[in-house]
Amino acid sequence: MGMAADTIEQKIDYKEISCQSCGSNLLVEPQMLTAICPYCASPSIIQRPPSENLPTPTFTIGFVVTQDRAIEAVSSWIGRSSVFAKSAFRKAAPELTRGVYLPAYLYNAVANSDYRADIGENYTETETYTTTDSNGKTVTRTRTVVKTEWRSLQGQHCCYILDVVVTASKGVTNEALEAVEPFDLRALRRFTPAMISGWLAEEPSRTQDECFQFAHGEALDKVGSQLKGFMPGDSYRNLQYETDVARESIDLVLFPIWSLAVRYDESKPPLQILVNGQTGRVGGKVPISPVKVSIAVGMVLLILVVGALLFGMAR
Amino acid sequence: MSDATSNTAEAEADPTDCSACGTPLESGDLRCAICGKSAPVRRYDLGTTQVVKILRCTGCGAAVAYDPKKQAPSCSFCDSVVEIETLEDPMEQTGGYLTFTVTPEDAKAQLQRWLSSLGWFRPSDLSSTARVQELKPLWWVAWVFDADARVSWAADSNQGGRRSAWAPHAGTTEFVFDDILASASRGLSAAEVGVLASGYDLMTARPDPEGAENATIEQFDVQRSQARKQVSKALNEMAHNRVQQSEIPGTKFRKLQVSLVLQNLVTRRLSFPAYVMAYRYKGQLYRLVISGQDKTLMSGNAPYSQVKIIGVVGAVVAVLAFILLLIALAQ
Ligand SMILES: [Zn+2]
Ligand SMILES: [Zn+2]
Numbered sequence: 001m002g003m004a005a006d007t008i009e010q011k012i013d014y015k016e017i018s019c020q021s022c023g024s025n026l027l028v029e030p031q032m033l034t035a036i037c038p039y040c041a042s043p044s045i046i047q048r049p050p051s052e053n054l055p056t057p058t059f060t061i062g063f064v065v066t067q068d069r070a071i072e073a074v075s076s077w078i079g080r081s082s083v084f085a086k087s088a089f090r091k092a093a094p095e096l097t098r099g100v101y102l103p104a105y106l107y108n109a110v111a112n113s114d115y116r117a118d119i120g121e122n123y124t125e126t127e128t129y130t131t132t133d134s135n136g137k138t139v140t141r142t143r144t145v146v147k148t149e150w151r152s153l154q155g156q157h158c159c160y161i162l163d164v165v166v167t168a169s170k171g172v173t174n175e176a177l178e179a180v181e182p183f184d185l186r187a188l189r190r191f192t193p194a195m196i197s198g199w200l201a202e203e204p205s206r207t208q209d210e211c212f213q214f215a216h217g218e219a220l221d222k223v224g225s226q227l228k229g230f231m232p233g234d235s236y237r238n239l240q241y242e243t244d245v246a247r248e249s250i251d252l253v254l255f256p257i258w259s260l261a262v263r264y265d266e267s268k269p270p271l272q273i274l275v276n277g278q279t280g281r282v283g284g285k286v287p288i289s290p291v292k293v294s295i296a297v298g299m300v301l302l303i304l305v306v307g308a309l310l311f312g313m314a315r
Numbered sequence: 316m317s318d319a320t321s322n323t324a325e326a327e328a329d330p331t332d333c334s335a336c337g338t339p340l341e342s343g344d345l346r347c348a349i350c351g352k353s354a355p356v357r358r359y360d361l362g363t364t365q366v367v368k369i370l371r372c373t374g375c376g377a378a379v380a381y382d383p384k385k386q387a388p389s390c391s392f393c394d395s396v397v398e399i400e401t402l403e404d405p406m407e408q409t410g411g412y413l414t415f416t417v418t419p420e421d422a423k424a425q426l427q428r429w430l431s432s433l434g435w436f437r438p439s440d441l442s443s444t445a446r447v448q449e450l451k452p453l454w455w456v457a458w459v460f461d462a463d464a465r466v467s468w469a470a471d472s473n474q475g476g477r478r479s480a481w482a483p484h485a486g487t488t489e490f491v492f493d494d495i496l497a498s499a500s501r502g503l504s505a506a507e508v509g510v511l512a513s514g515y516d517l518m519t520a521r522p523d524p525e526g527a528e529n530a531t532i533e534q535f536d537v538q539r540s541q542a543r544k545q546v547s548k549a550l551n552e553m554a555h556n557r558v559q560q561s562e563i564p565g566t567k568f569r570k571l572q573v574s575l576v577l578q579n580l581v582t583r584r585l586s587f588p589a590y591v592m593a594y595r596y597k598g599q600l601y602r603l604v605i606s607g608q609d610k611t612l613m614s615g616n617a618p619y620s621q622v623k624i625i626g627v628v629g630a631v632v633a634v635l636a637f638i639l640l641l642i643a644l645a646q
Contacts, residue, residue, distance in 0.1 A: 015365075021369055043369060043370075043380050044367050047366045047367075048364075048365040049365075062383065064386060108352060121471065121476075123480070151483055155467065155469055155485025158574060159574045186540070187402075188346070188402055190401075193370060194381065194388035195388060197370050198381055230572045230574065231572075232570045233471060247335040249353065
């Protein structure tokens with residue numbers, strides 16, 4: 001695994017291919033599966049034999065959102081951004097749009113868990129208590145109270161973990177990909193080179209092992225939330241579980257993503273904004289203006305201080 | 316599955332099973348509908364060296380590129396589109412018709428017996444009224460499935476309760492589902508299907524409808540993906556019921572949770588024979604359904620005579636009043 005990671009990182013050399021249409025020699029970024037000839041605009045597809053960390057994609061979801069629609073979506077997303085966003089950002093126009101097929105793994109498995117928890121079963125009890133009545137006398141009264149009896153429970157739980165999506169590109173984090181999910185997987189198509197012809201398509205740049213581990217972690221989280229709903233009783237505590245995953249499957253899928261850059265500050269790198277190329281959903285982190293936030297906090301403090309002063313004077 | 320019907324029913328389907336869970340994949344499936352495992356690919360030869368290619372239109376030779384407006388690779392020059400293997404979601408089709416073994420004469424005799432057995436409370440003009448129509452043969456549709464399920468459950472039961480009336484219980488069990496029928500019929504009610512379901516011989520399935528003239532033939536009017544949802548809903552309900560009946564200790568329970576994993580889910584789509592008599596009496600719809608394979612299985616409702624019921628209730632009230640009066644007088 002370490003070896004494979006090294007080889008990927010060392011391959012900073014461009015791939016040299018020759019255009020099958022005009023014969024020009026082209027230099028292609030190493031992580032790209034496609035190229036467009038700058039001289040004759042012919043779309044080339046680079047096919048390579050599959051290897052451990054570079055498997056052949058199993059599925060693709062085609063682009064539905066056009067470039068114009070993606071730019072529109074981002075512009076209106078910027079317009080709707082928080083009042084605390086930097087003013088320059090709210091005025092910025094998205095640029096440098098590129099549609100890219102992003103490699104990600106689709107993970108499925110069956111999870112078998114052994115769990116143990118304390119289950120709270122409620123019951124009511126009548127208890128007597130002493131209090132002082134309106135005449136200042138001490139009196140004894142009764143009331144019903146709800147109490148919880150804790151019983152330990154051990155058991156097994158089996159379930160499916162379906163359609164966990166994990167990025168295989170170093171350029172896009174899982175967090176960034178999640179921001180534009182979900183994809184409608186009913187539109188999955190069997191991968192064929194024609195689906196990516198004329199578009200940019202990336203090779204996986206993370207190892208399969210790394211992606212597997214991440215998917216595994218996400219699977220465990222899903223089991224945890226299913227188990228919470230599985231507990232009987234009125235409440236539970238100390239839920240612990242150990243999960244064995246079986247029937248794991250992992251498929252490389254190319255997802256359609258529009259990647260846009262928003263430059264709002266000359267001194268900073270442009271902000272990356274992604275658009276789901278199937279649904280048009282926009283994801284990105286809005287830069288928050290510290291000045292605006294401080295002004296707002298200052299205003300609130302000022303109001304509080306003035307209020308307190310007025311209140312003090314009134315007394 | 317060892318019987319002949321399943322083989323005929325699945326004859327045109329893709330014979331490969333999911334390599335993870337054993338559920339048969341049907342033609343047009345890119346993934347297993349149950350566990351998500353991708354279907355095996357008839358891979359094109361990728362060779363051992365890197366190749367650079369330009370895909371060309373078979374019509375005009377211009378380069379082909381993917382077009383989001385057409386959602387398919389297409390030739391920019393002549394506009395033709397390249398077909399890509401897509402997930403198919405066809406309408407469900409029946410895989411076979413079970414034959415009628417109850418003749419129309421038998422069914423008619425059964426109908427007459429039923430009408431006369433309705434008793435004195437039925438309107439006296441019911442069996443003679445022209446509104447009682449002919450029995451019509453019908454093939455109604457249902458899914459029949461087999462599956463092995465590993466079922467985990469948790470619930471509160473009254474067994475083992477201490478201060479609280481409830482105590483938590485959990486368990487894991489294996490269920491075998493064999494020839495379970497899940498109705499896809501729009502025409503028949505769940506109650507009617509419940510009565511008919513037990514009396515069919517699945518071995519009698521034929522590729523064409525046989526044994527009835529002018530029959531109404533119901534179609535599955537759902538797509539495959541929707542059908543799968545209905546089948547898995549039926550499976551979940553079935554598992555719930557079995558856990559309630561045979562797994563939870565005690566006499567009362569609450570908060571039952573069931574989670575299950577399947578193996579070898581085989582679904583067949585079949586058409587089942589029945590006779591239906593529907594009629595309107597004073598604006599209300601009444602219906603009798605008789606199984607086409609077992610005449611003793613029938614489900615029906617019929618009108619009660621309001622006049623007769625009111626008469627009887629009146630008489631009973633009068634008798635009670637009279638008795639009370641006698642008691643009062645005797646004291
Ligand atoms: Zn060229
Ligand atoms: Zn499967």
